[in-house]
Amino acid sequence: MRSSDPQAGTPDFWFELPPGFMEFDLDEDPTDRILRMTEAADVLFAAVPQEQKLSLVVSSEYILQTMIAAGAEHVSSCLLRMPDDRVSQGTLCVMVERSAKGPDVQDRRGSAQRTAVQWRELYAGAEVGMVMLPYGMAALCVRELELEIPGAIFGLEECVPTVMRQVQFCVPLRTGPGSVLFVFMTEDREHWPEYLTVLSGIMKSISADEPGTEGVTSTGRADSGGLERRA
Structure with a gap:
């Protein structure tokens, strides 16, 4: 994938998605998307109970809508079969924050450190630290979220509570x-090590x-200037 600066039209960075991830068209009609996801789940996991597949699809769509509202430039979902033969689902979101004014490009380590400090203050009990990536230093935060999924999408009157485990990496850009x-999140906390x-x-x-x-094959365009998949 690549994410591009809409002003300059040049890529900020590239990243690769492994097998099992499906990128969403953020402008697609939600009804069409749910039907397509349901068909994909039926083909990939024919032996899995229909109730489990429906729950995965509906939860994924709710999280997707939340991420789109937050300004995501890329959202993809993965459906993986774990070693114990269970079907597991997770969602990846990528958001880019650009600023005309900000820390010097060379102070990328300091920027990541400041983000880690802010996360420690914001998220009590979260695991916060720093990690060195080939691209550069990044802030890391792992925490659990309690969400209330509207019951209407399950045909219920009351909201359905769920606990998600989330990891987020903040990576200062090299381009400015x-x-x-x-941000990656999943309800399947049992298989968290496999997701990591x-x-x-x-x-x-x-x-x-x-x-x-x-x-390199095209997978559609977004407001960020386009995303591409490396096969």
């Missing part, structure tokens, strides 16, 4: 003042260098 925020392995690969793939043109 600003940062990119990668998958996310590690995504974060290590972030690069300022454009990949070769071979194996």
Whole structure:
């Protein structure tokens, strides 16, 4: 994938999605998207009970709508079969914050450290730290969220409570003042270690260098100037 500055039209960074992730068209009609996700789940996991597949699809759509409202430039969902043969779902969101004024581009480490300090103050009990990626230093935060999913989308009168585990990485940009925020969340806390392995690969793939043109296919455009998948 790449994310581009809408003013300059040049890529801020690139990253790769592993197999199992499906990128969403953020302008797609929600009804069409739910039907497409349901069809995909039926094909991929035919033996899984229909109730479980429906719950995964509906929860994913609710989280997707929340992320779109927050200004996401990229959202993708993964449906993975875990070693115990259970179907698991998670959602990745990418948001880019650019600023005409901000810390010096060379102070990227300091910017990540300041973000980590802010997260420690905001999220009591969260695991907050720093991590060195090939792209550069990033702030890291792991926490749990209690959400209330509207019961109407399940055909219920009352809201359905759920607990999500979320990890977010704030990565200062090399191209100018600003940062990119990668957020991943899932209800499947039991398989969190497996997800961390998958996310590690995504974060290590972030690069300022454009990949070769071979194996690059278009997956649609967004307000950020376009996203592309590296096959």
